[in-house]
Amino acid sequence: MNLFYLRYFVTLAHVQHYTKAAEQLCITQPSLSHAITQMEKELGLPLFEKNGRNTTLTRYGEEFLACAEHTLSALDAGIESLQRSARGEGMIRLGLLRTLGIEFIPRLAAGFLKENPDLDVQFTFHTGVTQTLLDGLAARKFDLVFCSQPPAQLKFTAVRVQKQHLVLIVPRDHPLALRNTIDLAETAPYPQVFFEKSSGIRSVVDKMFAQIGIIPQIAYETEEDQVIAGLVAQGFGAAIVPYMDLLLKLDLKILQIRSPSYTRDLFMVNDDRIFMPPCVRRFRQFVLDGKTLQWSETI
Numbered sequence: 001m002n003l004f005y006l007r008y009f010v011t012l013a014h015v016q017h018y019t020k021a022a023e024q025l026c027i028t029q030p031s032l033s034h035a036i037t038q039m040e041k042e043l044g045l046p047l048f049e050k051n052g053r054n055t056t057l058t059r060y061g062e063e064f065l066a067c068a069e070h071t072l073s074a075l076d077a078g079i080e081s082l083q084r085s086a087r088g089e090g091m092i093r094l095g096l097l098r099t100l101g102i103e104f105i106p107r108l109a110a111g112f113l114k115e116n117p118d119l120d121v122q123f124t125f126h127t128g129v130t131q132t133l134l135d136g137l138a139a140r141k142f143d144l145v146f147c148s149q150p151p152a153q154l155k156f157t158a159v160r161v162q163k164q165h166l167v168l169i170v171p172r173d174h175p176l177a178l179r180n181t182i183d184l185a186e187t188a189p190y191p192q193v194f195f196e197k198s199s200g201i202r203s204v205v206d207k208m209f210a211q212i213g214i215i216p217q218i219a220y221e222t223e224e225d226q227v228i229a230g231l232v233a234q235g236f237g238a239a240i241v242p243y244m245d246l247l248l249k250l251d252l253k254i255l256q257i258r259s260p261s262y263t264r265d266l267f268m269v270n271d272d273r274i275f276m277p278p279c280v281r282r283f284r285q286f287v288l289d290g291k292t293l294q295w296s297e298t299i
Contacts, residue, residue, distance in 0.1 A: 001038070001039055001042050003075075004035070005035045005036075005038065005039050006068050006071065006072060007025070007072065008021075008025060008027075008032055008035045008036065009035075009036065009039060009047065009064070009065075009068055010065065010068050010069055010072060011024055011025055012032065012036065012048070012055065013048075013057055013061065013065050016051075016054045016055050016056055017053070017054055017055060018032055018033060018055060036048065043060075043064070045058070045060040046058050046060065046061070047060060047061035047064060048061055084120065085277055085278060085279065086278060087119070087278070088116075088119055088121075088278040088279050088282050089119050089120040089121055089279055090120075090121065090122075090277055090278075090279045091121075091122050091123075091124065091279075092121060092122070092123050092124070092143055092144070092277075092279055092280050092283050093123075093124045093126070093141065093142050093143045093144075094109075094123060094124065094125050094126070094142065094143070094144055094145070094146070095126050095127075095128060095133040095136050095137065095141070095142035095144070095145035095146070095147070096125065096126070096127055096133070096145065096146040096147070097127065097128075097129070097130070097133070097146060097147050097148075097200075097266070098127045098128075098224060098225065098226060099164075099225055099226075099242055099244050100146050100162070100266065101125060101127055102244065102245065102246070103245075104146075104162060105125065105146060108286075108287060109123050109125075111286070112282075112283050112286045115286065116282070119279070121279050121283075126141075126142065129147075129196070129198050129199045129200065129223045129224075130147040130148040130150075130198075130199060130200030130201075131198045131199075131200070132198070133145040133146075133147045133269075134147065134150050134154060134156070134269070137156065137269060137270070137271055138154070138271070140274060143270070143276065143277065143280040144268055144269065144270050144280065144283070144284060145268075145269045145270075146161065146162075146266060146267070146268055146269070147200055147266065147267065147269060148200025148201060148203075148204070148264070148265075148266065148267065149200070149265060149267050150267070150269055155271075155273070156269050156270065156271055156272075157269065157270050157271070157272050158267040158268070158269045159267060159268050159288065160265050160266070160267050161266060161267060161268045161287060162265075162266040163263050163264070163265055163266070164242040164243060164263065164264045164266060165242070165243050165256075165263055165264075166201075166204070166205075166208075166240050166241065166242055166243070166257060166262055166263070166264055167240070167241065167242075167243045167247075167254050167255060167256060167257060168182050168184075168187065168238060168239070168240055168254075168255040168256075168257055169229060169232045169238065169239050169240075169241055169247060169252050169253065169254055169255070170190075170232065170238045170252060170253050170255065171232060171233065171234070171235045171238075171251075171252055171253075172251055172252060172253055173235070174190070174238065174253065175190070176190070176238065176253075176255065177253040179253075179255055180255060180256065181255060181256045181257070181258045182255045182256070182257060182258065183257075183258055183259045184208055184209065184212055184214070184240075184257055184259065184260060185212050185214055185259075187214075187216065187238055188214045188215075188216065188217070189217075190217065190237065190238050191217045191218075191219035191236075191237040191238070192216050192217055192218055192219060192237045192238050192239055192240075193219065193220045193221070193222070193228050193231050193232055193236055193237045193238070193239040194216070194218045194220070194221050194239070195221065195222070195223065195225070195228065196221045196222060196223045197221075198223060199223050201225075201242065201264060204262065204264055205240050207262075208240070208257075208260055208262050211260045212259075212260060219236065219237045220236055220237065225241045225242060225244070226246060228241055229241060229244075229246060229247055229250055229252070230250065232250075232252050233250040233251045233252045240257070242264055268284065268287055268288075270284065
């Protein structure tokens, strides 16, 4: 029994006439008769019986028809799904830092869909800290992730796609709130809210303090920059965070860091060891073309 025989069987079951079914299948009647005979011989039971000039299913044929139609339907759906994927359609699973989900990634996705209106493409968006995103990429939960630079030992491919300035934020009643710019060394006497060590930006901030030989007073740690901003606004301490428009809506003061000057590079990351679906490859190239990239270099 083979796939052709199953299709022959289903067609004959509906047409109920060997000659007409053979014409519909574009095969000879003897070829159709041979296929059905072979199937019945393999199954050990008759599938059809004569009913006047027509051919009808036996009760075993009716039982087998349901199985054959289900099998062919599932197979055809699978073939169609793969063919759509080959045409560049399908699902693109993105992992991203939460700050990039405010504008950057939505703008990329919207721009891609606008440029490819004839493609049936969907996105899924999952947020997390850098380490969580990289773990998800390694586990094949994501096709692409947008985060801090991955460690070299992971052997991922990473391309810089955005640059963020880091700023110091303090409560409105903080001693430094009267300032507009700051040297990082001047923050040493004050408690600070830090990113957890699992966050990609934590190593950046640690390097900034190491560069000036200062050990900061870490009062609280959390993984989300929006949570850090909320804690600072409520007086829990000062913090170094990437600049984002959300800061303008909170009751806090934003200070530019004069020294040491530091920007945070963000990357589009993928695993070249895993096959990249055509729709993902197309979106990745769209990002690399730089039509919608925004370099956050000003405050």
